[in-house]
Amino acid sequence: MSFRDVVESDEFIISSEVGPPKGIDVAEMLETAEQLRDRVHALNVTDNQAAVMRLSTLAACVHLKQHGFEPILQMTCRDRNRLALQSDLLGAASFGIDNVLSLTGDHVVVGDHPQAKAVFDVESVQLLEIIAELNAGKDMVGNELHGTPSFFPGAVVTPDANPLEPQLAKFDKKVRAGAKYFQTQAVYDPDAFKRFMEHARKHDVKVLAGIVVLRSAKMARFMNKHIPGVSVPKNVIDELQAASDGTQTGIEIAARFIRDVKDSCDGVHIMAVGAEHLVPAVLDAAGIGSVTQ
Amino acid sequence: MIVVRQKPLKEIVKAVAPYRRILLVGCNTCAAVSLAGGELEVDTLVQTLRLASSQEGTGSVFEGAVLQRQCEPEFIEKLEIDDCDALLSLGCGAGVALLADNVDIPVIPALDTMFIGSAKGLASWRAECSACGSCVLGETAGICPITRCAKGILNGPCGGVNDGMCELGDRECAWVLIHDRLAKLHREDEFETTHEPKDYSVKTKNPEWDAHARGGDR
Numbered sequence: 001m002s003f004r005d006v007v008e009s010d011e012f013i014i015s016s017e018v019g020p021p022k023g024i025d026v027a028e029m030l031e032t033a034e035q036l037r038d039r040v041h042a043l044n045v046t047d048n049q050a051a052v053m054r055l056s057t058l059a060a061c062v063h064l065k066q067h068g069f070e071p072i073l074q075m076t077c078r079d080r081n082r083l084a085l086q087s088d089l090l091g092a093a094s095f096g097i098d099n100v101l102s103l104t105g106d107h108v109v110v111g112d113h114p115q116a117k118a119v120f121d122v123e124s125v126q127l128l129e130i131i132a133e134l135n136a137g138k139d140m141v142g143n144e145l146h147g148t149p150s151f152f153p154g155a156v157v158t159p160d161a162n163p164l165e166p167q168l169a170k171f172d173k174k175v176r177a178g179a180k181y182f183q184t185q186a187v188y189d190p191d192a193f194k195r196f197m198e199h200a201r202k203h204d205v206k207v208l209a210g211i212v213v214l215r216s217a218k219m220a221r222f223m224n225k226h227i228p229g230v231s232v233p234k235n236v237i238d239e240l241q242a243a244s245d246g247t248q249t250g251i252e253i254a255a256r257f258i259r260d261v262k263d264s265c266d267g268v269h270i271m272a273v274g275a276e277h278l279v280p281a282v283l284d285a286a287g288i289g290s291v292t293q
Numbered sequence: 294m295i296v297v298r299q300k301p302l303k304e305i306v307k308a309v310a311p312y313r314r315i316l317l318v319g320c321n322t323c324a325a326v327s328l329a330g331g332e333l334e335v336d337t338l339v340q341t342l343r344l345a346s347s348q349e350g351t352g353s354v355f356e357g358a359v360l361q362r363q364c365e366p367e368f369i370e371k372l373e374i375d376d377c378d379a380l381l382s383l384g385c386g387a388g389v390a391l392l393a394d395n396v397d398i399p400v401i402p403a404l405d406t407m408f409i410g411s412a413k414g415l416a417s418w419r420a421e422c423s424a425c426g427s428c429v430l431g432e433t434a435g436i437c438p439i440t441r442c443a444k445g446i447l448n449g450p451c452g453g454v455n456d457g458m459c460e461l462g463d464r465e466c467a468w469v470l471i472h473d474r475l476a477k478l479h480r481e482d483e484f485e486t487t488h489e490p491k492d493y494s495v496k497t498k499n500p501e502w503d504a505h506a507r508g509g510d511r
Binding site for chain 2: 105109121156169172176228
Protein backbone atom coordinates (compact mmCIF):
# COMPACT_ATOMS: atom_id res chain seq x y z
CA MET A 1 0.00 0.00 0.00
CA SER A 2 1.50 3.35 -1.00
CA PHE A 3 1.58 6.20 1.48
CA ARG A 4 -0.98 7.99 -0.70
CA ASP A 5 -3.33 4.99 -0.46
CA VAL A 6 -2.95 4.94 3.32
CA VAL A 7 -3.59 8.68 3.66
CA GLU A 8 -6.62 8.41 1.39
CA SER A 9 -7.96 5.48 3.44
CA ASP A 10 -9.37 5.55 6.96
CA GLU A 11 -6.31 3.88 8.42
CA PHE A 12 -4.44 5.53 11.30
CA ILE A 13 -1.26 6.80 9.62
CA ILE A 14 2.18 6.17 11.08
CA SER A 15 5.28 7.87 9.74
CA SER A 16 8.74 8.36 11.12
CA GLU A 17 11.97 9.71 9.75
CA VAL A 18 15.57 8.88 9.00
CA GLY A 19 18.46 11.23 8.39
CA PRO A 20 20.96 10.68 5.58
CA PRO A 21 24.55 10.21 6.78
CA LYS A 22 27.28 12.80 6.84
CA GLY A 23 29.29 10.94 4.25
CA ILE A 24 28.52 8.27 1.70
CA ASP A 25 28.09 5.17 3.85
CA VAL A 26 24.35 4.53 3.85
CA ALA A 27 24.51 1.18 5.67
CA GLU A 28 23.53 2.62 9.04
CA MET A 29 20.65 4.60 7.55
CA LEU A 30 19.34 1.43 5.92
CA GLU A 31 19.71 -0.51 9.19
CA THR A 32 17.74 2.20 10.96
CA ALA A 33 15.05 2.02 8.31
CA GLU A 34 15.01 -1.77 8.70
CA GLN A 35 14.10 -1.37 12.40
CA LEU A 36 11.04 0.58 11.32
CA ARG A 37 9.89 -1.74 8.53
CA ASP A 38 6.35 -3.03 9.14
CA ARG A 39 5.83 -0.41 11.86
CA VAL A 40 5.45 2.73 9.75
CA HIS A 41 3.70 3.54 6.48
CA ALA A 42 6.38 5.91 5.31
CA LEU A 43 9.73 7.36 6.24
CA ASN A 44 10.56 11.04 5.92
CA VAL A 45 14.06 11.61 4.66
CA THR A 46 15.40 14.84 6.08
CA ASP A 47 16.99 17.47 3.86
CA ASN A 48 20.19 18.82 5.42
CA GLN A 49 18.24 18.83 8.68
CA ALA A 50 18.86 21.80 10.98
CA ALA A 51 21.00 23.18 8.14
CA VAL A 52 23.67 20.54 8.77
CA MET A 53 25.18 19.34 5.48
CA ARG A 54 24.57 15.65 4.74
CA LEU A 55 24.14 13.25 1.85
CA SER A 56 21.33 14.49 -0.38
CA THR A 57 17.77 13.69 0.58
CA LEU A 58 16.98 12.61 -2.98
CA ALA A 59 19.86 10.11 -3.12
CA ALA A 60 18.85 8.75 0.29
CA CYS A 61 15.24 8.38 -0.90
CA VAL A 62 16.46 6.38 -3.91
CA HIS A 63 18.44 4.03 -1.62
CA LEU A 64 15.40 3.52 0.59
CA LYS A 65 13.08 2.97 -2.34
CA GLN A 66 15.47 0.38 -3.78
CA HIS A 67 15.29 -1.44 -0.43
CA GLY A 68 11.53 -1.53 -0.50
CA PHE A 69 10.71 1.40 1.79
CA GLU A 70 8.20 4.16 1.14
CA PRO A 71 10.16 7.43 1.43
CA ILE A 72 8.79 10.94 1.85
CA LEU A 73 11.17 13.38 0.23
CA GLN A 74 11.64 16.42 2.46
CA MET A 75 12.34 19.43 0.26
CA THR A 76 13.54 22.65 1.80
CA CYS A 77 13.92 25.96 -0.01
CA ARG A 78 17.05 26.91 1.89
CA ASP A 79 19.62 25.37 -0.43
CA ARG A 80 17.95 25.43 -3.86
CA ASN A 81 16.51 28.14 -6.05
CA ARG A 82 13.38 27.57 -8.14
CA LEU A 83 15.31 25.85 -10.92
CA ALA A 84 17.05 23.43 -8.59
CA LEU A 85 13.83 22.66 -6.67
CA GLN A 86 11.93 21.75 -9.82
CA SER A 87 14.90 19.88 -11.22
CA ASP A 88 15.33 17.76 -8.07
CA LEU A 89 11.58 17.16 -7.91
CA LEU A 90 11.55 15.86 -11.48
CA GLY A 91 14.58 13.73 -10.61
CA ALA A 92 12.67 12.27 -7.66
CA ALA A 93 9.61 11.55 -9.79
CA SER A 94 11.80 9.78 -12.35
CA PHE A 95 12.72 7.32 -9.57
CA GLY A 96 9.09 6.87 -8.57
CA ILE A 97 9.46 9.02 -5.47
CA ASP A 98 6.16 10.88 -5.26
CA ASN A 99 5.71 11.75 -1.59
CA VAL A 100 7.09 15.25 -1.07
CA LEU A 101 7.05 17.31 2.10
CA SER A 102 7.33 21.02 1.39
CA LEU A 103 9.40 22.99 3.89
CA THR A 104 10.99 26.41 3.97
CA GLY A 105 13.90 25.02 5.98
CA ASP A 106 15.88 26.10 9.03
CA HIS A 107 18.17 29.03 8.41
CA VAL A 108 21.79 28.28 7.47
CA VAL A 109 22.88 30.35 10.45
CA VAL A 110 21.73 27.60 12.86
CA GLY A 111 23.65 24.86 11.05
CA ASP A 112 27.21 23.73 10.46
CA HIS A 113 27.90 26.03 7.50
CA PRO A 114 26.68 29.33 8.97
CA GLN A 115 28.80 31.30 6.48
CA ALA A 116 26.72 30.00 3.56
CA LYS A 117 24.48 32.16 1.41
CA ALA A 118 20.93 31.08 2.18
CA VAL A 119 18.74 30.73 -0.92
CA PHE A 120 15.05 31.03 0.04
CA ASP A 121 14.18 32.01 -3.54
CA VAL A 122 10.71 30.62 -2.82
CA GLU A 123 9.18 29.15 0.37
CA SER A 124 6.95 26.34 1.54
CA VAL A 125 3.62 27.74 0.30
CA GLN A 126 5.03 28.66 -3.09
CA LEU A 127 6.79 25.29 -3.35
CA LEU A 128 3.41 23.57 -2.88
CA GLU A 129 2.04 25.66 -5.74
CA ILE A 130 5.04 24.71 -7.89
CA ILE A 131 4.40 21.02 -7.12
CA ALA A 132 0.77 21.45 -8.20
CA GLU A 133 1.92 22.95 -11.48
CA LEU A 134 4.38 20.10 -12.09
CA ASN A 135 1.53 17.67 -11.40
CA ALA A 136 -0.45 19.50 -14.08
CA GLY A 137 2.31 18.77 -16.59
CA LYS A 138 3.96 22.16 -16.64
CA ASP A 139 6.87 23.87 -14.94
CA MET A 140 6.18 26.95 -12.84
CA VAL A 141 6.52 29.30 -15.81
CA GLY A 142 4.20 27.24 -17.99
CA ASN A 143 6.58 25.18 -20.11
CA GLU A 144 5.29 21.70 -20.99
CA LEU A 145 6.95 18.72 -19.29
CA HIS A 146 7.82 15.49 -21.07
CA GLY A 147 6.18 13.02 -18.76
CA THR A 148 3.98 14.31 -15.97
CA PRO A 149 4.82 13.57 -12.33
CA SER A 150 2.17 12.72 -9.78
CA PHE A 151 3.50 14.08 -6.53
CA PHE A 152 1.65 13.58 -3.28
CA PRO A 153 2.43 16.84 -1.47
CA GLY A 154 2.43 17.38 2.26
CA ALA A 155 3.48 20.16 4.60
CA VAL A 156 4.22 20.95 8.23
CA VAL A 157 2.53 23.08 10.86
CA THR A 158 3.26 24.12 14.44
CA PRO A 159 0.01 23.44 16.31
CA ASP A 160 0.98 25.37 19.45
CA ALA A 161 2.83 28.26 17.80
CA ASN A 162 2.91 31.47 19.75
CA PRO A 163 1.19 33.51 18.42
CA LEU A 164 -1.12 30.93 16.84
CA GLU A 165 -3.25 33.00 14.47
CA PRO A 166 -0.54 33.78 11.85
CA GLN A 167 0.41 30.09 11.90
CA LEU A 168 -3.18 29.07 11.20
CA ALA A 169 -3.42 31.58 8.36
CA LYS A 170 -0.32 29.99 6.85
CA PHE A 171 -1.75 26.51 7.41
CA ASP A 172 -4.81 27.58 5.41
CA LYS A 173 -2.57 28.86 2.61
CA LYS A 174 -0.75 25.53 2.50
CA VAL A 175 -4.06 23.69 2.23
CA ARG A 176 -5.15 25.96 -0.62
CA ALA A 177 -1.75 25.43 -2.28
CA GLY A 178 -2.43 21.70 -2.39
CA ALA A 179 -1.04 20.05 0.76
CA LYS A 180 -2.89 16.77 1.31
CA TYR A 181 -1.42 15.89 4.67
CA PHE A 182 0.34 17.69 7.50
CA GLN A 183 2.98 16.44 9.87
CA THR A 184 3.01 18.70 12.91
CA GLN A 185 5.92 19.87 14.99
CA ALA A 186 6.22 18.06 18.32
CA VAL A 187 3.05 18.01 20.39
CA TYR A 188 3.46 18.37 24.14
CA ASP A 189 0.15 19.85 25.13
CA PRO A 190 -2.72 17.61 24.01
CA ASP A 191 -5.30 20.31 24.81
CA ALA A 192 -3.54 22.87 22.62
CA PHE A 193 -3.30 20.21 19.92
CA LYS A 194 -7.02 19.51 20.13
CA ARG A 195 -7.73 23.23 19.79
CA PHE A 196 -5.56 23.26 16.68
CA MET A 197 -7.43 20.24 15.33
CA GLU A 198 -10.74 22.09 15.63
CA HIS A 199 -9.30 24.53 13.10
CA ALA A 200 -7.69 21.83 10.93
CA ARG A 201 -10.96 19.92 10.71
CA LYS A 202 -12.43 22.76 8.63
CA HIS A 203 -10.28 21.41 5.80
CA ASP A 204 -10.20 18.10 3.98
CA VAL A 205 -6.61 17.24 4.94
CA LYS A 206 -5.03 14.58 7.11
CA VAL A 207 -3.06 15.60 10.18
CA LEU A 208 -0.28 13.50 11.71
CA ALA A 209 0.64 14.66 15.20
CA GLY A 210 4.38 15.09 15.68
CA ILE A 211 5.79 12.98 18.50
CA VAL A 212 9.40 13.40 19.62
CA VAL A 213 11.01 10.57 21.57
CA LEU A 214 12.99 12.30 24.31
CA ARG A 215 15.58 10.35 26.26
CA SER A 216 16.77 12.71 28.95
CA ALA A 217 16.22 16.14 30.45
CA LYS A 218 19.60 17.12 29.04
CA MET A 219 18.51 16.22 25.51
CA ALA A 220 15.29 18.22 25.90
CA ARG A 221 17.21 21.28 27.09
CA PHE A 222 19.69 20.90 24.24
CA MET A 223 16.88 20.73 21.69
CA ASN A 224 15.15 23.77 23.18
CA LYS A 225 18.37 25.70 22.82
CA HIS A 226 19.51 24.56 19.40
CA ILE A 227 16.61 23.32 17.27
CA PRO A 228 14.37 26.03 15.78
CA GLY A 229 10.68 25.58 16.53
CA VAL A 230 11.27 23.13 19.39
CA SER A 231 10.11 23.99 22.89
CA VAL A 232 9.82 21.10 25.30
CA PRO A 233 7.76 22.36 28.25
CA LYS A 234 9.09 22.40 31.80
CA ASN A 235 6.76 19.69 33.13
CA VAL A 236 8.07 17.21 30.54
CA ILE A 237 11.69 18.13 31.33
CA ASP A 238 10.96 17.72 35.05
CA GLU A 239 9.45 14.29 34.45
CA LEU A 240 12.57 13.20 32.56
CA GLN A 241 14.82 14.74 35.21
CA ALA A 242 13.12 12.75 37.97
CA ALA A 243 13.27 9.48 36.02
CA SER A 244 15.73 6.74 36.96
CA ASP A 245 15.67 5.41 33.40
CA GLY A 246 15.41 8.36 31.01
CA THR A 247 14.98 6.23 27.90
CA GLN A 248 12.11 4.19 29.39
CA THR A 249 10.42 7.35 30.67
CA GLY A 250 10.91 8.96 27.24
CA ILE A 251 9.21 5.99 25.59
CA GLU A 252 6.32 6.21 28.08
CA ILE A 253 5.93 9.98 27.53
CA ALA A 254 5.86 9.54 23.74
CA ALA A 255 3.35 6.69 24.02
CA ARG A 256 1.19 8.76 26.35
CA PHE A 257 1.13 11.66 23.86
CA ILE A 258 0.12 9.24 21.10
CA ARG A 259 -2.75 7.89 23.22
CA ASP A 260 -3.80 11.44 24.16
CA VAL A 261 -4.04 12.71 20.59
CA LYS A 262 -4.97 9.51 18.75
CA ASP A 263 -8.69 10.16 18.64
CA SER A 264 -8.42 13.76 17.53
CA CYS A 265 -6.15 13.33 14.51
CA ASP A 266 -5.39 11.00 11.60
CA GLY A 267 -1.99 9.66 12.49
CA VAL A 268 1.33 10.29 14.14
CA HIS A 269 4.73 11.27 12.86
CA ILE A 270 7.40 9.99 15.20
CA MET A 271 10.71 11.82 15.36
CA ALA A 272 13.19 9.73 17.30
CA VAL A 273 16.16 12.02 16.64
CA GLY A 274 18.87 9.39 16.38
CA ALA A 275 17.14 6.69 18.43
CA GLU A 276 14.88 5.19 15.78
CA HIS A 277 15.37 1.75 17.35
CA LEU A 278 13.06 2.96 20.14
CA VAL A 279 10.16 3.65 17.78
CA PRO A 280 8.77 0.07 17.87
CA ALA A 281 8.78 0.22 21.69
CA VAL A 282 6.94 3.56 21.60
CA LEU A 283 4.33 2.14 19.22
CA ASP A 284 3.97 -1.01 21.35
CA ALA A 285 3.49 1.09 24.48
CA ALA A 286 0.87 3.14 22.64
CA GLY A 287 -0.93 -0.03 21.61
CA ILE A 288 -0.21 0.32 17.90
CA GLY A 289 0.79 -2.89 16.13
CA SER A 290 2.32 -3.56 12.75
CA VAL A 291 1.04 -1.69 9.74
CA THR A 292 -0.53 -3.29 6.69
CA GLN A 293 1.95 -3.28 3.85
CA MET B 294 19.41 56.02 4.60
CA ILE B 295 22.39 53.77 3.94
CA VAL B 296 23.61 52.45 7.27
CA VAL B 297 27.34 51.85 7.57
CA ARG B 298 29.74 50.90 10.32
CA GLN B 299 33.49 51.12 10.70
CA LYS B 300 35.59 48.08 9.95
CA PRO B 301 37.72 46.69 12.80
CA LEU B 302 40.67 49.06 13.36
CA LYS B 303 43.16 46.22 12.92
CA GLU B 304 41.83 45.62 9.42
CA ILE B 305 42.09 49.31 8.51
CA VAL B 306 45.64 49.60 9.85
CA LYS B 307 46.68 46.57 7.80
CA ALA B 308 45.00 47.89 4.63
CA VAL B 309 46.73 51.29 4.80
CA ALA B 310 50.14 49.90 5.82
CA PRO B 311 51.64 49.84 2.27
CA TYR B 312 50.98 53.60 1.80
CA ARG B 313 52.78 56.70 3.12
CA ARG B 314 50.41 59.61 2.43
CA ILE B 315 46.81 58.72 3.05
CA LEU B 316 43.82 61.00 2.76
CA LEU B 317 40.75 59.97 4.77
CA VAL B 318 37.58 60.98 2.96
CA GLY B 319 34.37 61.24 4.94
CA CYS B 320 30.84 61.56 3.61
CA ASN B 321 28.50 64.06 5.16
CA THR B 322 25.27 62.33 4.14
CA CYS B 323 24.30 58.80 5.21
CA ALA B 324 27.71 57.86 6.63
CA ALA B 325 27.72 60.96 8.85
CA VAL B 326 24.21 60.23 10.10
CA SER B 327 25.33 56.64 10.75
CA LEU B 328 27.98 58.14 13.04
CA ALA B 329 30.71 56.48 11.01
CA GLY B 330 31.82 58.90 8.28
CA GLY B 331 31.22 62.49 9.38
CA GLU B 332 33.77 65.10 10.47
CA LEU B 333 34.10 63.75 13.99
CA GLU B 334 34.68 60.18 12.83
CA VAL B 335 37.18 61.26 10.17
CA ASP B 336 39.13 63.32 12.76
CA THR B 337 39.08 60.48 15.28
CA LEU B 338 40.31 57.95 12.73
CA VAL B 339 43.04 60.34 11.51
CA GLN B 340 44.30 60.72 15.10
CA THR B 341 44.07 56.99 15.74
CA LEU B 342 45.97 56.07 12.58
CA ARG B 343 48.62 58.71 13.30
CA LEU B 344 49.10 57.21 16.74
CA ALA B 345 49.27 53.66 15.35
CA SER B 346 51.72 54.79 12.68
CA SER B 347 54.01 56.54 15.17
CA GLN B 348 53.98 53.45 17.42
CA GLU B 349 54.94 51.26 14.47
CA GLY B 350 57.42 53.86 13.20
CA THR B 351 56.05 53.73 9.67
CA GLY B 352 56.19 57.49 9.24
CA SER B 353 52.94 57.56 7.31
CA VAL B 354 51.03 60.82 7.01
CA PHE B 355 47.26 60.95 7.50
CA GLU B 356 45.01 63.87 6.62
CA GLY B 357 41.23 64.15 6.54
CA ALA B 358 38.54 65.69 4.33
CA VAL B 359 34.77 65.39 4.29
CA LEU B 360 32.67 65.52 1.11
CA GLN B 361 29.01 66.43 1.15
CA ARG B 362 28.25 63.23 -0.80
CA GLN B 363 30.79 60.72 -2.03
CA CYS B 364 28.29 59.15 -4.40
CA GLU B 365 27.94 62.26 -6.63
CA PRO B 366 30.60 63.40 -9.13
CA GLU B 367 30.06 67.11 -8.50
CA PHE B 368 31.16 66.73 -4.89
CA ILE B 369 34.09 64.47 -5.71
CA GLU B 370 35.45 67.07 -8.14
CA LYS B 371 36.13 69.33 -5.17
CA LEU B 372 38.42 66.82 -3.52
CA GLU B 373 42.10 67.88 -3.37
CA ILE B 374 44.23 64.80 -3.49
CA ASP B 375 47.64 66.53 -3.85
CA ASP B 376 50.44 64.00 -3.44
CA CYS B 377 48.46 61.31 -1.63
CA ASP B 378 49.25 57.72 -2.56
CA ALA B 379 45.95 56.26 -1.27
CA LEU B 380 42.47 57.31 -0.17
CA LEU B 381 40.73 55.78 2.82
CA SER B 382 37.00 56.22 2.27
CA LEU B 383 34.59 56.68 5.16
CA GLY B 384 31.63 56.42 2.82
CA CYS B 385 29.29 53.61 1.84
CA GLY B 386 30.11 51.20 -0.98
CA ALA B 387 28.76 53.64 -3.56
CA GLY B 388 31.08 56.35 -2.24
CA VAL B 389 34.11 54.06 -2.36
CA ALA B 390 33.20 52.99 -5.91
CA LEU B 391 32.70 56.49 -7.27
CA LEU B 392 35.90 57.74 -5.63
CA ALA B 393 37.80 54.83 -7.19
CA ASP B 394 36.29 55.69 -10.59
CA ASN B 395 37.65 59.23 -10.34
CA VAL B 396 41.18 58.92 -8.99
CA ASP B 397 44.29 57.09 -10.14
CA ILE B 398 45.38 55.88 -6.70
CA PRO B 399 43.97 53.02 -4.57
CA VAL B 400 40.79 53.69 -2.58
CA ILE B 401 40.42 51.62 0.58
CA PRO B 402 37.09 51.21 2.37
CA ALA B 403 37.14 52.04 6.08
CA LEU B 404 33.47 51.12 6.51
CA ASP B 405 31.21 48.18 5.86
CA THR B 406 27.89 49.01 4.20
CA MET B 407 25.21 47.25 6.18
CA PHE B 408 21.73 48.07 4.88
CA ILE B 409 19.09 50.61 3.94
CA GLY B 410 17.60 51.35 7.30
CA SER B 411 15.78 53.68 9.63
CA ALA B 412 16.87 55.17 12.91
CA LYS B 413 15.48 53.19 15.83
CA GLY B 414 16.84 55.57 18.41
CA LEU B 415 20.05 57.38 19.21
CA ALA B 416 22.87 55.59 17.39
CA SER B 417 20.78 52.53 16.52
CA TRP B 418 19.34 51.52 13.19
CA ARG B 419 17.26 48.75 11.69
CA ALA B 420 17.34 47.24 8.21
CA GLU B 421 14.10 48.15 6.44
CA CYS B 422 14.70 47.67 2.72
CA SER B 423 16.71 45.33 0.52
CA ALA B 424 16.34 47.44 -2.64
CA CYS B 425 14.73 44.46 -4.39
CA GLY B 426 13.29 46.59 -7.19
CA SER B 427 9.66 45.48 -6.78
CA CYS B 428 8.23 46.82 -3.54
CA VAL B 429 5.72 44.72 -1.58
CA LEU B 430 5.29 47.05 1.40
CA GLY B 431 1.79 47.95 0.23
CA GLU B 432 0.73 44.35 0.76
CA THR B 433 2.59 43.82 4.02
CA ALA B 434 1.45 46.82 6.04
CA GLY B 435 4.75 48.65 5.62
CA ILE B 436 6.94 45.90 7.10
CA CYS B 437 9.34 44.39 4.57
CA PRO B 438 9.36 40.57 4.73
CA ILE B 439 12.24 40.38 2.24
CA THR B 440 14.37 42.37 4.66
CA ARG B 441 13.02 41.73 8.14
CA CYS B 442 12.26 38.01 7.79
CA ALA B 443 15.60 36.18 7.88
CA LYS B 444 14.30 33.89 5.13
CA GLY B 445 12.53 36.56 3.09
CA ILE B 446 9.30 34.57 3.31
CA LEU B 447 6.30 36.11 1.55
CA ASN B 448 3.50 34.01 3.01
CA GLY B 449 3.58 33.98 6.79
CA PRO B 450 5.76 32.87 9.70
CA CYS B 451 7.91 29.75 9.50
CA GLY B 452 7.89 27.08 12.19
CA GLY B 453 10.86 28.64 13.92
CA VAL B 454 8.89 31.49 15.47
CA ASN B 455 9.08 31.41 19.25
CA ASP B 456 7.03 33.81 21.36
CA GLY B 457 6.95 36.22 18.43
CA MET B 458 10.72 36.06 17.96
CA CYS B 459 12.61 34.83 14.90
CA GLU B 460 14.36 31.45 15.15
CA LEU B 461 17.63 33.38 14.93
CA GLY B 462 16.71 35.02 18.24
CA ASP B 463 17.99 38.46 17.23
CA ARG B 464 14.82 40.04 15.84
CA GLU B 465 11.06 39.96 16.06
CA CYS B 466 9.26 37.71 13.58
CA ALA B 467 8.40 40.00 10.65
CA TRP B 468 5.28 37.95 9.87
CA VAL B 469 3.90 38.23 13.37
CA LEU B 470 4.40 42.01 13.10
CA ILE B 471 2.77 42.11 9.65
CA HIS B 472 -0.13 40.02 10.88
CA ASP B 473 -0.67 42.26 13.92
CA ARG B 474 -0.53 45.44 11.88
CA LEU B 475 -2.88 44.13 9.18
CA ALA B 476 -5.31 43.26 11.97
CA LYS B 477 -4.92 46.71 13.51
CA LEU B 478 -5.68 48.25 10.12
CA HIS B 479 -8.77 46.01 9.75
CA ARG B 480 -7.18 44.27 6.77
CA GLU B 481 -7.71 40.71 8.11
CA ASP B 482 -9.02 39.53 4.74
CA GLU B 483 -5.46 39.92 3.41
CA PHE B 484 -4.27 37.10 5.69
CA GLU B 485 -5.58 34.85 2.94
CA THR B 486 -3.60 36.39 0.10
CA THR B 487 -0.96 34.03 -1.24
CA HIS B 488 1.99 35.97 -2.58
CA GLU B 489 3.55 34.51 -5.70
CA PRO B 490 7.32 33.97 -6.04
CA LYS B 491 9.14 37.23 -6.47
CA ASP B 492 10.46 38.36 -9.85
CA TYR B 493 14.12 38.88 -9.12
CA SER B 494 14.86 39.76 -12.75
CA VAL B 495 13.57 43.28 -12.11
CA LYS B 496 16.69 43.91 -10.06
CA THR B 497 19.00 41.98 -12.37
CA LYS B 498 17.83 43.78 -15.49
CA ASN B 499 18.18 47.29 -14.07
CA PRO B 500 21.82 47.85 -13.12
CA GLU B 501 21.42 51.51 -14.12
CA TRP B 502 18.48 53.84 -14.09
CA ASP B 503 18.14 57.13 -15.94
CA ALA B 504 15.05 59.01 -14.82
CA HIS B 505 15.20 61.45 -17.75
CA ALA B 506 15.88 58.90 -20.46
CA ARG B 507 13.38 56.47 -18.88
CA GLY B 508 16.15 53.91 -18.82
CA GLY B 509 16.03 50.34 -17.62
CA ASP B 510 13.02 48.22 -18.45
CA ARG B 511 10.26 50.84 -18.17
